[in-house]
Amino acid sequence: MTEDVLVAEDVAVHYGGIKAVDGIDLTLTPGRICGLLGPNGSGKSTLLAAITRLVPLTRGRLVLDGKEYHRAAARSLAKRGVARTFQTVRLLPDLTVLENVQIGADLHGRKASGVAEAIERTGIGEFSSAWPGELSYGMARRVEIARALAMRPRLLLLDEPTAGMNQAERKEISQLLRDLREEGLAQLLVEHDVQMMVDTCDDLVAMNFGAVVARGTPHEVVQDAAVREAYLGKRGRAHA
Amino acid sequence: MTDWFDANIVLIQSTFVSLLLALSIQVPLRAGVFSFAGIGSYGVGAYTAAIVTINYEWPAFAAIAAGVVIAAAIGYLLALLLSRLGGLYLGMATIAYSLIFSVFVINGGELTGGAQGLFGAISDLTTGGVIGVTVVVVVLLALSERGRIGRRIAAVREDPELAMSTGVPVLAIRQLSFVVSGALGACAGAMNTLLRSTVSPDEIGFQLVVLALTMIIVGGSRSWLGAFIGAVIFTWLPSVLEFVGDWQTVVYGVLVALAAIFVPGGLLGVLQQGYRRWRRRALPIGGTA
Numbered sequence: 001m002t003e004d005v006l007v008a009e010d011v012a013v014h015y016g017g018i019k020a021v022d023g024i025d026l027t028l029t030p031g032r033i034c035g036l037l038g039p040n041g042s043g044k045s046t047l048l049a050a051i052t053r054l055v056p057l058t059r060g061r062l063v064l065d066g067k068e069y070h071r072a073a074a075r076s077l078a079k080r081g082v083a084r085t086f087q088t089v090r091l092l093p094d095l096t097v098l099e100n101v102q103i104g105a106d107l108h109g110r111k112a113s114g115v116a117e118a119i120e121r122t123g124i125g126e127f128s129s130a131w132p133g134e135l136s137y138g139m140a141r142r143v144e145i146a147r148a149l150a151m152r153p154r155l156l157l158l159d160e161p162t163a164g165m166n167q168a169e170r171k172e173i174s175q176l177l178r179d180l181r182e183e184g185l186a187q188l189l190v191e192h193d194v195q196m197m198v199d200t201c202d203d204l205v206a207m208n209f210g211a212v213v214a215r216g217t218p219h220e221v222v223q224d225a226a227v228r229e230a231y232l233g234k235r236g237r238a239h240a
Numbered sequence: 241m242t243d244w245f246d247a248n249i250v251l252i253q254s255t256f257v258s259l260l261l262a263l264s265i266q267v268p269l270r271a272g273v274f275s276f277a278g279i280g281s282y283g284v285g286a287y288t289a290a291i292v293t294i295n296y297e298w299p300a301f302a303a304i305a306a307g308v309v310i311a312a313a314i315g316y317l318l319a320l321l322l323s324r325l326g327g328l329y330l331g332m333a334t335i336a337y338s339l340i341f342s343v344f345v346i347n348g349g350e351l352t353g354g355a356q357g358l359f360g361a362i363s364d365l366t367t368g369g370v371i372g373v374t375v376v377v378v379v380l381l382a383l384s385e386r387g388r389i390g391r392r393i394a395a396v397r398e399d400p401e402l403a404m405s406t407g408v409p410v411l412a413i414r415q416l417s418f419v420v421s422g423a424l425g426a427c428a429g430a431m432n433t434l435l436r437s438t439v440s441p442d443e444i445g446f447q448l449v450v451l452a453l454t455m456i457i458v459g460g461s462r463s464w465l466g467a468f469i470g471a472v473i474f475t476w477l478p479s480v481l482e483f484v485g486d487w488q489t490v491v492y493g494v495l496v497a498l499a500a501i502f503v504p505g506g507l508l509g510v511l512q513q514g515y516r517r518w519r520r521r522a523l524p525i526g527g528t529a
């Protein structure tokens with residue numbers, strides 16, 4: 001049986017009276033892609049921030065490779081094989097594309113490898129010498145993915161990685177994520193593109209108001225009445 | 241050349257001292273830390289060098305090293321105390337450190353010479369020694385702007401959260417910037433005291449904060465080169481502007497205001513933008529997605 005990379009139990013993040021995330025359980029396994037689905041404000045990005053220790057937990061337990069880490073510093077997770085992208089593009093404006101990717105590999109010291117491969121896999125080679133301000137939004141997203149891959153992670157957390165991309169580009173990224181899955185990488189994918197989630201993910205977790213409303217295979221989840229109402233709206237329910 | 245060097249020896253020495261002072265502000269700014277602790281450290285270095293030279297006749301480099309070590313240690317303590325502050329709050333707290341040090345030396349009795357300061361710090365420090373120390377510092381800082389270290393410092397400045405997510409020790413880099421800032425400020429203060437053989441509380445007041453910040457604003461804060469440009473301009477400008485007589489301060493102020501408004505990245509920023517445009521023309525990138 002494959003050992004879980006990450007286990008989140010009863011994770012809650014409250015801001016005063018607002019329950020941004022409330023009692024989420026999640027398990028991420030090598031070689032599987034788990035998708036997080038939900039409308040804006042449902043708590044997906046907050047959950048990612050909690051998992052990566054960028055926001056403190058109000059309640060709950062986080063376990064990485066069998067060891068609890070919910071009191072660990074955020075930066076220690078990178079060394080333990082956790083890499084992520086952000087909901088908004090976060091590249092360093094004074095560094096070139098190549099240098100922005102190298103930041104990821106820098107984690108492993110001066111002689112770190114993996115930059116060239118990450119650049120090639122994400123298709124940003126011809127932009128290596130460009131500055132982030134010169135890139136399209138979709139291309140900047142690819143640079144973020146390349147930076148995360150250059151960290152040579154065991155667990156990859158992607159927050160809307162295909163936002164700003166056209167359909168062909170989305171398919172390319174979807175294929176890349178599936179290739180990474182075949183290599184044994186555990187992934188958590190947050191996306192709004194339901195079709196991409198169905199095509200890419202092995203498991204789906206749907207959230208609304210900080211809580212899980214459905215979980216299962218992609219087809220089970222998108223057919224779920226609660227998901228249709230929460231995520232697709234009442235029209236989705238009417239057409240079901 | 242030798243005649244010109246001899247005639248301008250004081251300005252040449254001041255340029256290198258000013259460069260170290262400006263770097264004491266630029267180094268923390270490069271890591272996103274808005275700290276003026278380098279100015280207080282300038283005072284620590286100046287007084288430490290004066291005291292050990294006058295009372296114990298320490299050689300110049302030992303006197304400078306004493307100031308540097310003490311100021312770096314104080315810098316570390318300040319980092320522990322203040323590293324959770326940011327922006328203007330941190331700036332104010334570190335200016336307070338400089339002002340408190342002024343009060344301390346005024347009331348320091350025989351040790352610091354009170355309001356009169358200390359005289360007779362005669363040392364063997366030469367202009368060559370000042371230039372040598374500054375060149376070593378600049379080379380080390382230039383190296384820190386390149387490669388892995390440079391990228392990690394840029395990440396701490398631009399996006400601490402992203403830096404943490406990629407494993408960069410954000411807090412340690414910020415704390416180190418306090419220590420380096422303290423060492424640089426103290427080095428500048430110690431060398432200035434040993435070159436002039438005197439130090440007084442008037443020299444380490446708020447005007448030093450303004451001078452250092454001005455050099456960084458006009459020169460540019462992202463690299464040692466910006467501090468160098470600022471140090472050259474503001475050390476030599478008063479002698480260049482001698483012909484305007486009493487209007488010198490006004491011209492000086494207008495130049496600083498114009499620089500802050502029209503070249504917010506400093507003169508170095510203008511040069512960097514020009515370089516990027518040139519490089520983009522020389523090496524056009526592929527079509528955008």
